[in-house]
Amino acid sequence: MLNTAGTPVVEARDVTVTLGGRPVLRGNNLTVREGEFVALMGANGSGKSTLVRALTGLLPLTQGSVLLFGTAVGDFRARHRIGYVPQRGTAAGGVPANVREVVASGRLTRRGLLRPTSRADRAAIDDAIGVVGLSAKASDSVSTLSGGQQQRVLIARALAGEPDLFFLDEPAAGVDLPSQLALADALRILSERGASVVLVAHELGPLEPLVDRAVVMRGGRVAYDGPPLPQDDVHGHHHPGGPAHDHAPHVGSPFDTFQSQTREGGR
Amino acid sequence: MSPVELLDLLSRDFMQRALLAALFTGLAAPAIGTFLVQRRLALLGDGIGHVAVTGVALGLLTGTSPTWTAVVVAILGAVLIEVIREQGHTNGDVALALLFYGGLAGGVLITGLAGQGANKLQAYLFGSITSLSDADVWFTLALAVVILAVTLGLLPRLFAVASDPEFAKVAGLRVRFYNLLIAVLAAITVTVAMRTVGLLLVSALMIVPVATSQQMARSFRTTLAGAMAVGAVAAVGGLLIAASFPANTTVAPGPTIVLLALAMFAATWPVGVWLRRRSRLAEPFPILTDDSPDDHEVGHADGEHLHQHGDDCGHPAVEHGDHVDYVHDGHRHAPHGEHYDEH
Numbered sequence: 001m002l003n004t005a006g007t008p009v010v011e012a013r014d015v016t017v018t019l020g021g022r023p024v025l026r027g028n029n030l031t032v033r034e035g036e037f038v039a040l041m042g043a044n045g046s047g048k049s050t051l052v053r054a055l056t057g058l059l060p061l062t063q064g065s066v067l068l069f070g071t072a073v074g075d076f077r078a079r080h081r082i083g084y085v086p087q088r089g090t091a092a093g094g095v096p097a098n099v100r101e102v103v104a105s106g107r108l109t110r111r112g113l114l115r116p117t118s119r120a121d122r123a124a125i126d127d128a129i130g131v132v133g134l135s136a137k138a139s140d141s142v143s144t145l146s147g148g149q150q151q152r153v154l155i156a157r158a159l160a161g162e163p164d165l166f167f168l169d170e171p172a173a174g175v176d177l178p179s180q181l182a183l184a185d186a187l188r189i190l191s192e193r194g195a196s197v198v199l200v201a202h203e204l205g206p207l208e209p210l211v212d213r214a215v216v217m218r219g220g221r222v223a224y225d226g227p228p229l230p231q232d233d234v235h236g237h238h239h240p241g242g243p244a245h246d247h248a249p250h251v252g253s254p255f256d257t258f259q260s261q262t263r264e265g266g267r
Numbered sequence: 268m269s270p271v272e273l274l275d276l277l278s279r280d281f282m283q284r285a286l287l288a289a290l291f292t293g294l295a296a297p298a299i300g301t302f303l304v305q306r307r308l309a310l311l312g313d314g315i316g317h318v319a320v321t322g323v324a325l326g327l328l329t330g331t332s333p334t335w336t337a338v339v340v341a342i343l344g345a346v347l348i349e350v351i352r353e354q355g356h357t358n359g360d361v362a363l364a365l366l367f368y369g370g371l372a373g374g375v376l377i378t379g380l381a382g383q384g385a386n387k388l389q390a391y392l393f394g395s396i397t398s399l400s401d402a403d404v405w406f407t408l409a410l411a412v413v414i415l416a417v418t419l420g421l422l423p424r425l426f427a428v429a430s431d432p433e434f435a436k437v438a439g440l441r442v443r444f445y446n447l448l449i450a451v452l453a454a455i456t457v458t459v460a461m462r463t464v465g466l467l468l469v470s471a472l473m474i475v476p477v478a479t480s481q482q483m484a485r486s487f488r489t490t491l492a493g494a495m496a497v498g499a500v501a502a503v504g505g506l507l508i509a510a511s512f513p514a515n516t517t518v519a520p521g522p523t524i525v526l527l528a529l530a531m532f533a534a535t536w537p538v539g540v541w542l543r544r545r546s547r548l549a550e551p552f553p554i555l556t557d558d559s560p561d562d563h564e565v566g567h568a569d570g571e572h573l574h575q576h577g578d579d580c581g582h583p584a585v586e587h588g589d590h591v592d593y594v595h596d597g598h599r600h601a602p603h604g605e606h607y608d609e610h
Contacts, residue, residue, distance in 0.1 A: 056437045057436075057437065058433060058436060058437065077439065079437070079438055079439030082437065084433075084434055084437035084438070086431065086433045086434055086437075088431075091430075091431075093305040093306070093307070093429065093430040094304040094305045094306065094307045094309070095301055095304050095305040095477065095481055095487055095490050096481050096484055096485055096486065096487065096490055097305075097426070097430065097486060097487040098485055098486040098487070100486075101426065101486055101487050101488070102430065104423065105423060105426060105427035105430065105431075105434075105435075106434075106438070108423055108424060108427055108438055108440065109438045109439060111423070113421075113424075139485065139486065140485065141485040141486070144543075144546055144547070144550070154434075157434070158434075161438070167437075
């Protein structure tokens with residue numbers, strides 16, 4: 001839901017991130033309110049993943065501040081309130097691990113040191129596996145699953161801690177269609193349960209109806225923040241037809257074809 | 268060697284000490300090795316082993332216990348390797364290689380300066396049954412128990428950090444602390460295993476049992492438990508094999524332990540290949556939304572194929588939505604009335 005009056009769960013002010021001396025994000029402001037579903041969009045390299053990594057505290061800020069639930073991200077201890085799905089192709093490591101084990105590691109935020117899993121922990125883990133539709137595969141090794149199913153395992157892992165705020169970094173990239181639909185279902189269930197979602201996406205696909213608000217990044221800055229846009233407007237590289245404007249006069253020999261005539265809609 | 272002689276050997280004090288040390292080493296080394304393989308750092312143990320050679324040599328030079336100097340130098344080396352890896356300087360593995368070779372060369376040089384021959388160092392490089400004192404055995408046992416208690420007690424956290432450090436960091440786990448803990452535990456394991464397997468082969472006892480176990484296992488916990496079982500069998504069995512060679516040979520226990528572990532890997536590998544192939548074949552075909560009746564294709568309309576597919580027809584039966592496909596000569600047959608559809 002679009003929630004202009006709710007309590008802010010993420011408040012980013014003047015966020016600037018420098019990676020290896022290069023300013024990758026410059027002075028970005030972003031507020032996400034309780035229950036909102038925000039899509040962070042933009043071309044590759046526009047800084048959308050970097051912004052999410054800065055919001056979760058993975059990257060240090062050069063300037064500015066990030067508040068999560070009103071607490072500065074560096075001092076934020078209620079980690080069970082946030083769920084993070086990193087951008088990566090696989091959930092498998094060097095050793096086989098089954099779906100339940102990977103998902104259970106998302107429950108650690110709510111488990112004390114050396115404390116065995118309680119009944120509530122197991123119920124939350126089973127529920128998370130069920131929401132992404134992998135109950136039948138709970139004891140399969142993740143390395144035997146398809147890329148899309150592994151992505152769903154990572155989402156279930158973030159769900160297992162029962163957080164109120166989700167950060168998902170390109171969960172639908174390179175995912176097969178059945179998994180994209182299962183992903184959209186899982187996110188819809190989350191959103192209906194009242195969670196706030198920040199989703200990084202290059203393109204939305206089946207997730208489009210869920211999005212309340214789109215934030216478009218360009219060149220390390222927020223370029224647009226408002227209701228979702230049609231896909232074409234987001235990327236905005238599609239050059240309209242019509243006569244190309246030439247900056248240099250044509251010097252054509254009789255058998256030359258002008259480049260502007262042979263090229264169609266090129267960049 | 269006759270069975271009587273072997274029994275006689277087993278009743279000796281030094282042999283019982285060695286067996287006890289081998290058993291605990293065989294349990295502890297794969298436990299930490301599982302986390303190294305999970306982090307794709309299978310060669311970390313090897314690097315620490317090379318660095319520890321310098322530690323042993325320092326002990327020989329200064330006349331203090333080589334075990335203690337090896338522990339200190341191995342831990343310093345492991346922390347240094349972890350710091351280099353974490354900082355991700357341009358060429359992490361080249362930096363590690365420099366450290367490995369520096370450790371080995373330094374160790375051999377210092378041993379030479381100490382006036383000790385290669386024989387003295389060899390007991391540490393490839394293991395030695397007879398060199399264990401009572402104190403050494405207690406030392407080995409205590410450290411092995413510490414390693415097992417920490418790895419098994421912190422298993423969920425160590426697993427989370429080893430499989431996805433970024434997720435673990437957002438979840439509020441102290442990733443750097445746990446990574447350093449694994450490196451330090453690996454260093455301690457190296458020095459524990461030094462007396463039985465030897466520094467140059469210690470990494471094999473950490474890694475080969477894990478590789479053996481993961482041929483069959485589908486979960487992290489069973490891999491870990493299986494690796495510990497394989498490690499214990501290999502360490503005790505290899506020690507007995509080394510001891511049962513005739514008295515005029517000098518077989519160190521390290522090579523026999525490692526070769527036995529490798530033999531167990533070689534025995535399970537074909538089973539693992541078969542299991543993985545079978546599970547891939549049984550994987551259901553995805554139901555695509557464009558599986559419309561228009562795609563109705565009848566297989567072998569020319570009647571070339573008269574075989575009746577069924578439960579025991581020998582063709583892999585694979586689920587596909589609400590029916591079963593039979594994989595056959597590179598295509599998929601779905602029974603439909605009198606004929607088979609191609610899916």
